[in-house]
Amino acid sequence: MASRAPEQREEARRLAAQLTAEGVLNTALTWVDNAGIVRVKTVPVQRFAAAAQRGVGMSPVFDVFTSYDDITASDQVGGPDGDLRLLPDLDRVVPLAAQPGWAWAPVDRYDQLGRPHPACQRQFARRMVDRAAAAGLQLRMGFETEWIVTRAPAGHGPAAAGADEALDFPCAGPAYGMTRVVELSDYLRDVTEALGVQGLDVLQLHPEYAPGQFEVTTAPADPVRAADDVVLVRETVRAVSARHGLRASFAPSFVAGQVGNGCHLHLGLYRDGASLHRAPGAEWGLAPDAVAFLGGLVAALPALLAIGCPSPASYLRLQPSHWAGVYQCWGVENREAALRLITGAPDDPDGGHAELKTFDAAANPYLAVGAVIAAGLHGIESAARLPAPQTGDPGVLGVRERARRGIVRLPATLTEAADQLEKSAPLHEAMGEMLHGAVLAVRRAEEAHFADSEPEEIAAATRWRW
Template sequence: MICQTEEDVKRIVKEKNISFIQFWFTDVLGVLKSFAVTPSELEEGLSEGMGFDGSSIEGFARIQESDMIAKPDVTTFQLVPWRSGDRPVARMFCDVMNPDGTPYEGDPRYVLKRLLKKVAEKGYTFYVGPELEYFYFRNNCGTECLDTGGYFDSRPIDMGSDLRRETIFALQDMGIQVEYSHHEVAPSQHEIDLRYDEGLRMADKTMTYRLVVKEVARKNGFYATFMPKPIFGQNGSGMHVHQSLFKGERNAFYDPSDRYNLSDVAKHYIAGIMRHAPEITVVTNQWVNSYKRLVPGYEAPVYVAWARRNRSAMIRVPMYKPGKEAATRIEFRSPDPSCNPYLAFAVMLGAGLEGIENKYEMPDPIEEDIFEMNPAERKAHGITDLPGNLYAATLEAEKSSLVKKVLGEHVFNKFIENKKIEWDMYRTHVSAFELERYLAKL
C-alpha cells in the first residue's frame, strides 16, 4: 500500500472502512508509543498533527513545557495485519513537533533525519540492512524454549518455523520486503532478515518488525523477546547491521581496483566506526543485559577489529561477488536488537562520516580467531576492547563530542541520565546469584 499524499490516506481510509488510525513514535530508549484517532479526526491530524503530553514520555519534555504535536508521515501509512477484518486498523509513523510546528529536538526520528539531511547535502544516500535475532518462549514469565534447535535446523527440530512464516507474511502485507529467515544458534532463537533500504525507512521498518514478531507470537499463545541475553550459557541475540553509502545509483563503497574492492570512502568509514566504537556502544547496546551478550565465547564481537571472513571481528566486509557491485557493504556486528534504531543508525553513520571527513586510516584486517588470542597477541595486533558493562560504555559516551553532536544536546543529556539511573539500580540490586552464593556462608 503506497501513499504519497494526505488525499491518498483519506481515500484509503474511506475505501477500506478503517476504524482507527494509530499514530506511532518512539521515546528516547526506542520504546514504541502510539495513540489512535478515528476517521472523523483524521483530517485535523494530517494537517495539524495531534497534541499529547510530552512530559509523560521518557526523554521528552519537562512538565512545564509538555505540549507536543505528533505529525504523521503519510508515506508510512499501512494497515496493521493483526487488526484486520471488516473494520481494519492502520498506522503511520509520526514526527514529534513543538507547538509552533518546528521539529522537537528530543524526537529520535528527528535525530536520524537531521543527520541524513547532512549526508544528502554531501550527495550520499545511506542504506541499511539489519539482521535482528530474537527468542520465542512459552510466556513472558520465564525462558522455557519451544525447541532445542540450532543454526539452520529445520522441522521437526525447528518449532518456530510456522511462527516465522506467519510473521513474514504479516511484514510483506505491510510493505516490508524479507530476504530470508532461519533458526539461529541457540535453542528457540530465530532470525528474519529484511532487505536493505534507506536509513529512515529502515529505522521505521525495524520498529515495525519488532512489533510484528511480538504480535504474531502473542496471537499464537507464545512470547517473543529481543532481550540481548535471556539464557545463561547460550548465544545472545545480535543485530548485525549491513550498511553502505550510495551516490545516485553508484555504490560509493566499491572500488574494482582495490584488493578488498573497497573505495577510500569505505575504508575511511570503517576506520571511523572502529575509532569511535567504544563511544557509540552505549547507544547500540543500551541495556545492562546487553553486556551479558558482549563477552568472549558466544560469537558476539567484543574486540575492535575488521575482517573479510572472520566473524569474531567487530566489522566484517562480505566477500565481493563479480557483478554485485551494489552489494559491497560493511557489516557492523556488535549492536543488539533491543536498541533504539533511529539513534543507533545515527551514531553508526556519524562515526563513519567522521572517518570520511577526517580521512581516518583503516588498519589491516584480522583474519585469525581473535577469541583464541591472548592479551599480548591482541595488543601486538592493535586490537582494543569494547566497554565491558553499561557503566563503562556510558562514561565513554559521556565524554564523546561525536555522540553529543550526532544526538543533539537534549537527547544526549536525557540518554546519559537514563543510563546512569539504570546502572545505579543494577549495581545496588541484590540478585538471586548473590543470595545463593553468599547468604549461607558469609
C-alpha cells in the same frame, strides 16, 4: 502549531478514506524512546486526518523514560511541563496484517509552534542522511532482527516475569536446524506473509542458535526507512506470535549465560549511484571515502556502544567468542569482528557492504542509524584510516598478542560505554545538547537501577521489555 500544507491535508483525508474502506478502525502512531521502547498513541481512523494535520499531544518527558518506566531527568528534559505534537509520516501508513482493524505510522515530533523537537530521534536520523547527501554520499541500511519465542502462559504479565519464570519453548530442534522450521512452519509462514502484505521485502528467515530463536532479514533501504522497517518488523512478529499463542522477546539477554538477541546493522555506501565497496583495484575493494567512513566507525565504536547497546542486559550478550563483536577491530568476512566487511558475490555490482555486529534490539534504531552516519562522516572529515584487518577470533589470543595487534576490548559495561559517549565530541555535536543529554540521563538511570543486580536478575527483569 503551523498546520500542514493543503496538499498534505488532502493526502491525509485520502488516506483516512482508504483505511476506512479497508476496514481499519484505529491507527497506532509510534515513536521509540531513548531506552529503545516503542511508545504509542492511537487515534480512531475518523480522527486520523485531523491528527495528521495538527498532530497528537504528548509530553517531552518521554525522552527521559527508562526501560522499566521510571522517569529520570537531564539538564534540559524532565518534569511535567510542556507539550509536543506527534505528526504521522503519511508515506509510511500501513494497515497491519496481523492486527485486523489497525494501521500503523511512525511519527516525527514537533513543538506547539511547528518547530522540529531537538530531541526527536527520527528527525536526528534524517538530519544525518541530509548531511551525508550534502557530502555527496548515499547510504542504504538494513537490520537483522533476532527474537526468541516461548509459549505464552495463561494470564502472563509482569507478575509472571522473574528469575524463576518457567520458559516453555515451542520447538526443540537443533540450532539452525530444519526441525525448527517443520515444528513452527505455520507460524513462520504467517510471519513471512504478514511482513510481505505490509510491503516489507523479506530476504531471509531462519532458525538461530538459542532455544526458540529465529532471525529475519529485510531488504536494505534509506536509513530512516530502514529504522521504520525494523520497528514494523518487531511489532508484526509480536502480533503474529500472539495470534499463535506465543510470546516474542527481542531482549539482548533472554537467559543469562546463553546467546542473546542481536540486531546487526548492515550498511552500504554509494556516490552518484555507484557502490564505494566496488572500487576497481582498491585494497578490500573500498574507495577512499569508504575507507575513511568505516575507519570513523571503528574509532567511534566505544561511544557507539552506548547507542546500540543501551541496557545493562546488552553487556550480558557482549561476550567474547560469541560472534557479538566485543573487540574494537574489523575484518573481512570475520564474524567475531565488531565491524565485518562483506565482500559479496563478484558478479554483483552492489554486493559489497559492512555489518556492525555489536548492536541489539534494545537500541532506538533511529538513534543507531543517525549516530553511525555521524561517526562515519567524522571519519571522512578527519581522513580516518582503517587499521589492519583481523582474522580469526581475537578472544582466543593472549592479552599480550592482542596488545601487539592493537586489539582493544570494547566497553564491557553500560557505564564504560556511557562515559565514552559523554566524551565523544563528534556525536555530541551531531545529536545536539538536548538529545545527547537525554540519552546520557537514561543510560545513567539504567546503570543505577541495575547496579546491584546479578546477571540472572537483569535478564529476567528485561526479558519482556523489548
